[in-house]
Amino acid sequence: MIIAKDITKSFDIQEVLKGISFTFEKGKTNLIIGKSGAGKTVLLKILVGLLQPSTGTVYYDDIDICSINKQQLRELRMQIGMLFQGNALFDSMTIEENIRFPMDMFTKESIQEKRNRVNYCLERVSLEGINNKYPSEISGGMQKRVGIARSIVLSPKYLFCDEPNSGLDPKTAITIDELISSITKDNEITTIINTHDMNSVMEIGENICFLDQGEIAWQGHKDEVLENENPKLQEFIFASPFLQKLRSRALNAG
Amino acid sequence: MQKTLIHDLGKFINWLPQIFSRPENTKMYYKETIRQMYDIGIGSLPIVFIISLFIGAVTAIQFSYQLSGTLIPPYYIGYIVRDMMIIELSSTFTCLVLAGKVGSTMAAEIGGMRQKEHIDAMEIMGVNTSAYLVMPKIIAALLIVPVLVTVSALIGIGGGYFAAVNVSGFSDAEFTRGLRSFFVPLYVNMMYIKSIVFAFILVTVACYQGYFVTGGSVELGKASTRAVVFGDILILVADLLIAVVFMAS
Numbered sequence: 001m002i003i004a005k006d007i008t009k010s011f012d013i014q015e016v017l018k019g020i021s022f023t024f025e026k027g028k029t030n031l032i033i034g035k036s037g038a039g040k041t042v043l044l045k046i047l048v049g050l051l052q053p054s055t056g057t058v059y060y061d062d063i064d065i066c067s068i069n070k071q072q073l074r075e076l077r078m079q080i081g082m083l084f085q086g087n088a089l090f091d092s093m094t095i096e097e098n099i100r101f102p103m104d105m106f107t108k109e110s111i112q113e114k115r116n117r118v119n120y121c122l123e124r125v126s127l128e129g130i131n132n133k134y135p136s137e138i139s140g141g142m143q144k145r146v147g148i149a150r151s152i153v154l155s156p157k158y159l160f161c162d163e164p165n166s167g168l169d170p171k172t173a174i175t176i177d178e179l180i181s182s183i184t185k186d187n188e189i190t191t192i193i194n195t196h197d198m199n200s201v202m203e204i205g206e207n208i209c210f211l212d213q214g215e216i217a218w219q220g221h222k223d224e225v226l227e228n229e230n231p232k233l234q235e236f237i238f239a240s241p242f243l244q245k246l247r248s249r250a251l252n253a254g
Numbered sequence: 255m256q257k258t259l260i261h262d263l264g265k266f267i268n269w270l271p272q273i274f275s276r277p278e279n280t281k282m283y284y285k286e287t288i289r290q291m292y293d294i295g296i297g298s299l300p301i302v303f304i305i306s307l308f309i310g311a312v313t314a315i316q317f318s319y320q321l322s323g324t325l326i327p328p329y330y331i332g333y334i335v336r337d338m339m340i341i342e343l344s345s346t347f348t349c350l351v352l353a354g355k356v357g358s359t360m361a362a363e364i365g366g367m368r369q370k371e372h373i374d375a376m377e378i379m380g381v382n383t384s385a386y387l388v389m390p391k392i393i394a395a396l397l398i399v400p401v402l403v404t405v406s407a408l409i410g411i412g413g414g415y416f417a418a419v420n421v422s423g424f425s426d427a428e429f430t431r432g433l434r435s436f437f438v439p440l441y442v443n444m445m446y447i448k449s450i451v452f453a454f455i456l457v458t459v460a461c462y463q464g465y466f467v468t469g470g471s472v473e474l475g476k477a478s479t480r481a482v483v484f485g486d487i488l489i490l491v492a493d494l495l496i497a498v499v500f501m502a503s
Binding site: 050075077084085104105 | 278279281282370371372374375377378379380381382
């Protein structure tokens with residue numbers, strides 16, 4: 001479980017986050033949603049400790065990450081996996097070397113044990129047999145899955161995904177969502193996804209935090225999205241006329 | 255401008271202890287150091303070879319012109335070329351060239367990693383990126399640059415010999431006698447001290463520029479240029495200081 005408590009963040013005079021308090025629950029897919037510029041990425045970076053909040057703090061279970069030193073933060077980070085928006089795969093390394101990198105750095109396992117673990121992670125994301133390819137030789141969707149494989153290789157307790165569906169076609173996006181959701185359930189981890197993809201919200205949003213202009217404007221479960229009357233959330237989720245029609249039909253159908 | 259320089263200097267000094275912290279995995283750092291030694295050493299050999307050959311040859315030709323018609327013995331040409339290469343030209347020229355070639359590459363490599371979120375990815379894995387990305391480069395440069403400078407001095411003297419004998423009309427015996435005369439071992443120590451100091455400067459300045467780059471490809475290009483310009487200026491300042499210290503002692 002990760003708890004954000006009274007988080008504020010300012011860059012010079014611009015206040016990006018205004019008192020965010022939210023509990024990201026273990027074993028659930030926690031979504032941070034909101035328009036571009038709402039403060040999602042800043043909040044995510046504060047949660048993983050890449051940025052310091054101006055005020056407030058973040059607890060990983062009982063550990064306050066804003067008051068621990070750099071070495072303790074690095075040790076905590078070994079329990080964190082993160083999928084980046086741009087995948088952040090190392091171009092000069094093969095897929096296997098990319099996935100193996102955290103193991104090479106932090107474990108003393110034999111090369112065979114590491115290879116077995118890499119193969120297991122690739123199998124988990126349905127990408128067997130691409131060990132020796134380079135990131136530039138595979139598609140964007142495959143790169144996302146390799147990114148997921150790398151983020152789970154050390155069996156993290158916390159998984160962060162920054163815009164996991166950006167740049168993907170709807171079908172591949174659903175595959176990625178299902179994969180993240182099943183990894184979360186199978187391993188009982190705390191997963192936090194930063195997204196503005198509505199399919200993700202409706203498919204895997206078990207604990208949603210909707211940000212608007214740096215504040216939490218709504219929070220709840222995906223099942224509550226359709227019925228809720230929050231105008232800001234409605235405006236955000238049903239932005240297109242097509243979705244507005246779908247919503248009214250769904251509500252009329254009961 | 256002045257404020258930025260002071261800010262950068264403070265940030266740089268604060269950053270250095272992070273580079274020299276304990277490696278997470280010595281084997282990974284060792285592998286990276288070997289890779290960097292290869293890139294800096296083997297990758298720079300051709301340019302160091304060409305530049306040193308020409309510098310030695312030009313030094314011999316220029317000084318033979320200056321010496322002609324004077325009472326200075328002709329064999330001094332070998333002595334002048336040797337000491338010029340050892341005291342100043344091999345270390346300074348090699349490191350200025352390396353600041354351009356290796357420094358800009360390092361700044362672009364690390365800056366590119368920053369922009370593609372590779373550094374953030376490593377940080378989130380728990381890697382001390384300042385140490386992992388910079389320390390192997392510093393160690394590699396400290397080990398390999400003195401070797402390159404030695405090669406440069408030898409090639410430069412060879413180039414000087416070739417030009418003195420084949421272009422300026424000195425005899426083989428005259429040049430060789432000059433090479434063997436008035437040898438001061440302290441100058442060799444000075445050459446190695448310079449090469450170590452310059453190597454440290456060129457790597458840390460380049461990595462600093464790359465590591466803290468913000469923005470897009472234009473800023474990355476500027477950071478690469480700054481790595482070369484600041485690296486060159488600091489090498490020349492260090493050259494002056496080392497010369498003052500050695501000559502005073």
